[in-house]
Amino acid sequence: MEWLPAFAGMSGEGMAVEFDVLVIGAGPGGYVTAIRSAQLGLKTAIVEREALGGVCLNWGCIPTKALLKSGEIYEQLGHLTDYGLAAENRSFDFSGVVERSRKVAAQLNAGVGFLMKKHKIEVIDGSAKLEKGDPAPKVVVALKKGGSRTVQAKHVIVATGARARTIPAIGLEPDGELVWTYREAMVPKACPKSLLVVGSGAIGIEFGSFYRALGAEVTVIEALPRVLPVEDEEVSKAAQKAFEKRGIKFRVGAAVKKLSKEKGGVAVELEAGGKAETLKAERAIVAVGITGNVEDLGLEAVGAKVEKGHVVTDAHGGTGVRGLYAIGDVAGPPWLAHKASHEGVHCVEHIAGFPSANLTAPIPGCTYSQPQVASVGLTEAQAKEKGIKVKVGRFPFRVNGKAIASGELEGFVKTIFDESTGALIGAHMIGAEVTEMIQGYALAITMEATEAELHATVYPHPTMSEAMHESALDAYGRVLHI
Ligand SMILES: Cc1cc2nc3c(=O)[nH]c(=O)nc-3n(C[C@H](O)[C@H](O)[C@H](O)COP(=O)(O)OP(=O)(O)OC[C@H]3O[C@@H](n4cnc5c(N)ncnc54)[C@H](O)[C@@H]3O)c2cc1C
DSSP states (O other): OOOOOGGGSBOTTSOBOOEEEEEEOOSTTHHHHHHHHHHTTOOEEEEESSOTTHHHHHHSHHHHHHHHHHHHHHHHHTTGGGGTOOOSOOOOOHHHHHHHHHHHHHHHHHHHHHHHHHTTOEEEEEEEEEEOOSSSOEEEEEETTSSEEEEOEEEEEEOOOEEEOOBGGGTBSOOSSSEEOHHHHHSOSSOOSEEEEEOOSHHHHHHHHHHHHTTOEEEEEESSSSSSTTSOHHHHHHHHHHHHHTTOEEEESEEEEEEEEETTEEEEEEEETTEEEEEEESEEEEOSOEEEOOTTSOTTTTTOOEETTEEOOOTTSBOSSTTEEEOGGGGOSSOOHHHHHHHHHHHHHHHHTOOOOOTTSOOOEEEOSSSEEEEEEOOHHHHHHTTOOEEEEEEEGGGOHHHHHHTOOOOEEEEEEETTTOBEEEEEEEETTHHHHHHHHHHHHHTTOBHHHHHHSOOOSSOTTHHHHHHHHHTTTOOSOO
């Protein structure tokens, strides 16, 4: 490795180079990058202005899953008689539900602190800003405890993440009370009786699912013609049906014209199919996408390019500015924790000259609603747009033994193969625990598996994963249990 301890050297400006790698932002992108950097023998520091673990551990992936688990248990309690069981007086303590979710987040936040210590990564508490420097931009940190510290590292990795996109011009901005983003929706004082969710991506659908499970009247408004618009069309349709069965209402193809606050509630004016409508509820959640934390960082001043709310990078996270990289949400979509970590590891391995896997592996996406949705690779429409002739397999859970035994009949598995090569190019699932199963297909696509390997793989019985096998068999006219 070319790595002589850089911290013993001096910058071109005569400033001591303290670290090989300095990471800005300790979300799943930044903190995982810092760990890998330390593993590679690089002297590493990380700057965090708020909480170790970033959005994911503190305000995103993890606390939402804790909330959703409470909602799921509560919903299941409503179906106990289906299983020959009974319990009286189903109820919940909303503050207890929120408190559990905060405890889970706190536990993981402390875990990241432990990992930083274990890997001897210096954590600098404060807000970072870039200035021109040598051999990389200097990082000036406004310290939480007061004062500032200027750090020169050989390499700086920006992993400052993203935040909820808002549209103040039409009232789609949080006020902390009636109008929420995910932050406020995570820690409300009480469960609203009615809720409007603007946006039917994963975040909007997960909150809609949670609040509906606890009894709120939920309406989801989506500008595009279908819910979970990034998913395969068949899955979107099935998902809408399943959510409607649980009582969630939808307005799709509906443009929000204005959100106004009223006494004790909100009103959303929308237009769908040429018709105007006004919906009212106690609270609204704005879930219309996210935007990168690119402001006040000095990015442009040091020569980095920012476009559509994210830093422009090359295949290794390089920004084109010597020694400056960007990874994770701030480097653009998909805005997912595992994408952020994967990109960060690749970036720092590239910096260290370590042979790193290319960033070509497909990135699975999951929505932890009831039922769950999970996918990896191309949708059928995307494959066709690329001119790929496809073979498509489908298998419903309603004829899968484990699903029947568990009373989890909803959903199906859809697989898409390239007809000319037999390669699996996409997989789409809706049903119970499909977020735990999608990894099998992610591995298959990464290993460039064809139908032959998927057919030859032995799936344990009884499991819901047998539907994954059957779907691959179905694509080739060999399905067994239909
Ligand atoms: C409600 C919700 C649910 C989600 N659920 C999932 C899920 O189930 N699965 C999934 O994969 N993804 C999920 N996500 C997305 C996921 O949280 C993000 O993709 C992930 O956190 C991105 O990681 P990151 O490290 O790039 O950024 P972040 O996690 O945003 O971390 C960036 C960090 O940088 C810090 N920072 C910013 N600017 C500065 C500065 N100037 N100086 C110092 N520190 C700074 C911030 O304080 C923050 O801690 C969810 C998001 C939300 C909002």
